[in-house]
Amino acid sequence: xxxxxxxxxxxxxxxxxxxxxxRALRDGVREFVDRRIRPNIARWYEDAVFPREIVPEMAELxxxxxxxxGYGCAGRSAVEYGLAMQELEAGDSGxxxxxxxxxxxxxxxxxxxxxxxxxxxxxxxxxxxxxIGCFGLTEPSAGSDPxxxxxxxxxxxxxxxxxxxKRWIGLASIADVAVIWAKADDxxxxxxxxxxxxxxxxxxxATPIEPKLSMRASIQCDITLRDVRLPADAVLxxxxxxxxxxxxxxxxxxxxxxxxxGAARDSFDAALAYSRERLQxxxxxxxxxxxxxxxxxxxxxxxxxxxxxxxxxxxxDAGRLERHMISVGKLNNCRIAxxxxxxxxxxxxxxxxTIDHSPLRHANNLESVRTYEGTDEVHTLVVGEHLTGxxxxx
Numbered sequence: 259x260x261x262x263x264x265x266x267x268x269x270x271x272x273x274x275x276x277x278x279x280x281r282a283l284r285d286g287v288r289e290f291v292d293r294r295i296r297p298n299i300a301r302w303y304e305d306a307v308f309p310r311e312i313v314p315e316m317a318e319l320x321x322x323x324x325x326x327x328g329y330g331c332a333g334r335s336a337v338e339y340g341l342a343m344q345e346l347e348a349g350d351s352g353x354x355x356x357x358x359x360x361x362x363x364x365x366x367x368x369x370x371x372x373x374x375x376x377x378x379x380x381x382x383x384x385x386x387x388x389x390i391g392c393f394g395l396t397e398p399s400a401g402s403d404p405x406x407x408x409x410x411x412x413x414x415x416x417x418x419x420x421x422x423x424k425r426w427i428g429l430a431s432i433a434d435v436a437v438i439w440a441k442a443d444d445x446x447x448x449x450x451x452x453x454x455x456x457x458x459x460x461x462x463x464a465t466p467i468e469p470k471l472s473m474r475a476s477i478q479c480d481i482t483l484r485d486v487r488l489p490a491d492a493v494l495x496x497x498x499x500x501x502x503x504x505x506x507x508x509x510x511x512x513x514x515x516x517x518x519x520g521a522a523r524d525s526f527d528a529a530l531a532y533s534r535e536r537l538q539x540x541x542x543x544x545x546x547x548x549x550x551x552x553x554x555x556x557x558x559x560x561x562x563x564x565x566x567x568x569x570x571x572x573x574x575d576a577g578r579l580e581r582h583m584i585s586v587g588k589l590n591n592c593r594i595a596x597x598x599x600x601x602x603x604x605x606x607x608x609x610x611x612t613i614d615h616s617p618l619r620h621a622n623n624l625e626s627v628r629t630y631e632g633t634d635e636v637h638t639l640v641v642g643e644h645l646t647g648x649x650x651x652x
Contacts, residue, residue, distance in 0.1 A: 267526050267557040272564055276341070283338050287345040290319060295349035300613045302475040303350065306468065309475070310432065313356075317387030321346075321357050323365040325509070329381035331365075336574035340516030340567055348520035351623035352476030354513070359428040360384060362509035364391025367437045367452055370505060371497030376454060380435055392433040392464075394424040394455075394481055395503045401426075402636050403651075404439070404450075405500060409483065411442035411453060411493075418442070418493065420453060420461075420486040426630065430464035430479035433457050437494075438483065439503050444493075452494035452502050461486040472626040508584050511631045512574060515587035516567045518595035518627055519560060525617040526556045529602035532615070536607075543605065552601055559594040566590060582644035585637035593634070596624040 264273050273281070294312055302309055316322060320332030321342055327333040334342075346354040365384050368376055368391075383389035400407045409422025420440055430436060436455045441448050455462060461484040466477055494502065530553060533544040543549045570587045573579045599621035603610040610618055628634065636651075643649045 265523060265527075266530060267523055267560045268564075269557055269561050270565075272561065272568070275568060276337070280335075280338055280341060283334070284341040284345055287319060287321070287342045288348075290315065291345055291349040295346075295353060299350050299353075299475060299616075300619075303352075303619055304474070304613050306470070306474045308352070308356070308432070308477045312353075313387040313390075316357060317385065321361070322387055323361040323369070323381065323385050324357075325361065326365060326369045326381070326385075329369070329377055330385035331369075331381065332385075335571075336512065337568065337571040339513065340571045343513040343517040344520040344523075344567075346520065347517035348524040350475050351517070351521055351620065351627050352473045354517045354520070355428060355473065355476050355627075358510045358513050358517075359393060360391055362513055363393035363428075363506050364433075364435070364437050366506045366509045367393065367494065367497070367502070368454070371452055371494040371502050372454070373491070373495050375491065376494070380454070383434075389434045390429055390432050392427050392429040392436045392457075392479075393503075393506065394427050394430070394436050394438040395507075396426050397423055398425045402633060404503065407439065407441060407450070409438065409440040411440040411451060411488075413443070414487065416490045418453065418488045418490070420455065420483045420488065422483050424481040424483075426467070427464070427479050427481050429477055430457070430481050431466050431477055433464070436462070436464075436481065438481075442493075444498065446498070449498045450500050450502065452497055453488060453492050454494065455483075455486060455488060455492065459486050459488070472622045507631055508581065511584045511588045512570070512579075514627060514631060515570055515584065515591050518591050518624060519563050519567060521620040521624055521627075522556075522560050522563065522595040522598040525599040525602035525620050526553070526560060528616050529553065529556070529605040532606050532609075549605060552605060556598045556601055559598055563591045563594050582641050585632070585640040588632060589634060589637040589641065592624065592628040596621055596628055599624055 323331040324334045325339045343354050368380050397407050411418045411420050438453045438455045442451045463482040464479045466479050533549050534542055536543045599617045602617035606615050639650050
């Protein structure tokens with residue numbers, strides 16, 4: 259049986275479904291969030307600051323590329339990774355997004371599709387937090403349909419020249435290396451290929467997108483590639499076609515399935531605590547039937563979302579996870595998380611719109627999380643295709 263304190267929203271003692279090692283990792287990340295993120299996140303969010311100073315501490319916890327093996331990575335299980343993402347997002351979605359972009363996107367691309375030389379060059383420094391990576395797939399007119407990208411890589415002697423634009427690229431302005439996906443004629447026809455682009459390369463420009471109403475403690479950028487010249491060994495040798503970036507996106511989507519539940523749980527906890535203290539008509543809000551109805555519905559959705567995340571995580575660890583299952587998790591859990599955050603804000607009343615309380619900050623962040631790595635519509639169609647056998651994307 260679990261000996262860890264159980265969350266109030268854990269109505270079914272789901273905590274007992276985790277091993278002692280899984281709980282220990284979760285509790286370590288929770289302590290980090292309580293100590294380093296909670297006391298500062300309101301200021302970081304209000305000032306639109308990404309706290310780069312906590313990156314080395316995240317690395318010490320083994321959070322960067324934590325699901326990867328070797329090269330200084332922690333080699334943790336899928337469930338352990340999910341629990342860590344849940345705790346980070348209880349602090350803030352933007353800070354969980356940093357770990358996702360660094361590990362699930364940039365590092366996964368190199369680890370899965372890169373050469374041994376590329377892995378040795380980049381992964382140890384990225385795992386240690388000494389090097390930052392970004393993942394350039396989305397473009398201004400190619401979001402849900404990355405196959406329509408206009409970024410091109412053209413052979414120039416033995417090397418390549420990249421030209422194009424990318425948008426909504428996390429961490430690009432502070433990154434050391436960008437994984438850029440471009441259409442290229444590699445001798446087998448025009449296909450999407452991945453390229454490792456040092457951000458110091460001539461012609462590479464990353465511009466933060468500001469101001470934002472969401473993900474304010476995170477960095478998202480426009481990237482411009484103006485005749486960026488790269489050597490022949492800049493191309494990722496594996497992952498030709500959209501299977502390359504899609505495999506990385508699935509890693510990131512998996513983390514979201516867990517992460518958003520952290521934002522939901524933190525919103526619920528804030529509303530529950532407030533309802534117990536706030537007096538109206540001579541008794542606490544928590545004593546009213548309508549308040550209890552809201553709290554019960556929030557707790558039920560969080561618990562169901564956690565059961566879904568755990569099932570998906572166990573399947574992933576068993577090597578049995580299928581594409582549509584990730585879509586089921588992201589679609590469901592993003593929906594319930596944003597609903598919980600919004601409902602929690604109503605319990606806080608007018609005070610809930612201030613930066614002193616987390617639910618509206620979480621709700622604003624979740625508008626972004628619900629959109630990136632596949633919108634509700636895209637994941638609905640993935641599940642619809644699985645059910646019917648018909649692809650209805652166009």
